[in-house]
Amino acid sequence: MLQFEDSLMASSHPAHLKPRKRPRQARATVTVDAIFEATIQVLVTDGPHRLTTTRVAERAGVSVGTMYQYFPHKQALFYVLNERYLDALAKKVESACLAQHGAPIDQMVEALVTTYWNAKMERAEVTRALYRSVVELNNEPLIEAFGRRVDAATTAMLASARETVFADLATVNLTLLTSIFGTVRSVFERNLSDHEARAVHRQLILMCNAYLQAIRLPVHSAVTSDPATRPSAPA
16 A cells, blocks of 8 residues: 655645645544555546546545545545655665665666566556556656656666766666666556566666666776766765
8 A cells, every 4th residue: 555645755736736635643644545545446447537536435435525625636636646656666766776886787777677667567557557547637747756866866876886987977877767667668558468578677677788888988997087077976
């Protein structure tokens, strides 16, 4: 279950998508968690277009009035549900990247790809449902906030590599993440079988490693290069 937290992603809610209030007591938190889990279940079984706050309330075992205490309409519910999902995903990537500081590049890549992959596949039906739910709202602020967090985590990890540096780390990092995120989304959009998905997972790791190996600079080259173009770790 996706737990409700006060410290969610550092994004500003559009005014019409803000939750009416946040739960402050344990009992209220349990109620809101039940609402979110019910939303996921209705999304999976019925899809976003057939989801209504009444159906969610019935599935959660709460009154419609209780639902409206927190969410004015289903779009606000979708927005916070996606926010929670991306926040949990960002935390997993951040933790994995921090654990790989100073590791060999190929180990970093495998940890990054596998962490993101497993997080998306852990409840594949939920990921698919959330992809469908975003057609109901503008989630660009959430994607931007998620991107900033993941960019910072992966850039710091790559900059910590002992035997490899990159002439343009920002572009390398952007290319790497775009390749990973796009590939994983394509697996869902094409509805690949488990066998096909596992094969793509292995090939994605090989592809990312081949890319980084092809453009990396040996450490001694970076040390002797022009200081104006020498890569540096992020502050």
